Amino acid sequence: MIRAVIVMNDQGKPRLVKFYDYQPVEKQQDLIRRLYGVLCSRPENVSNFVQADSIFGPDSRLVYKTYATLYFVFLFDASENELAILDLMQVFVETLDKCFSNVCELDIVFNFNKVHTILDELILGGQVLETNSSEIVKAVEEISRLERASNAVMRMPKSIPGWQGR
Numbered sequence: 001m002i003r004a005v006i007v008m009n010d011q012g013k014p015r016l017v018k019f020y021d022y023q024p025v026e027k028q029q030d031l032i033r034r035l036y037g038v039l040c041s042r043p044e045n046v047s048n049f050v051q052a053d054s055i056f057g058p059d060s061r062l063v064y065k066t067y068a069t070l071y072f073v074f075l076f077d078a079s080e081n082e083l084a085i086l087d088l089m090q091v092f093v094e095t096l097d098k099c100f101s102n103v104c105e106l107d108i109v110f111n112f113n114k115v116h117t118i119l120d121e122l123i124l125g126g127q128v129l130e131t132n133s134s135e136i137v138k139a140v141e142e143i144s145r146l147e148r149a150s151n152a153v154m155r156m157p158k159s160i161p162g163w164q165g166r
Contacts, residue, residue, distance in 0.1 A: 002127040005074045009069050060075060062076070069105060
């Protein structure tokens with residue numbers, strides 16, 4: 001099971017945090033601080049796979065990848081395959097790139113609802129739902145279209161006579 005997805009910048013500021021098992025906020029912040037300490041102390045020429053028992057408890061592993069100034073980190077248990085999670089991370093980044101056309105840190109900060117929607121189409125409850133980035137983009141576009149249609153209906157003035165009878 002995937003336990004968490006964390007995106008943070010190279011200065012340790014979390015930009016996306018999603019835990020799939022309950023963690024109090026204080027513990028989340030402590031875990032993110034400790035995680036950043038581990039990631040920034042690792043040389044660039046070592047593996048992106050880390051045994052994270054000391055940080056997240058027994059049977060915990062994490063995979064991370066650095067894209068520009070962002071660390072993408074997936075925390076998971078022993079039931080998941082490291083290479084499959086690395087591929088899933090690539091699908092997530094590709095989908096972000098398709099949705100934001102060359103994604104950057106500011107896209108994640110200012111469009112956090114859309115980023116969470118993309119992540120929810122990819123992973124739900126710690127389980128992988130979809131690995132095809134084109135399908136995820138279609139689902140996100142459909143959700144956006146429905147939200148726009150819903151907002152348009154809500155903006156319809158009630159003072160227009162007969163608009164409800166159409």
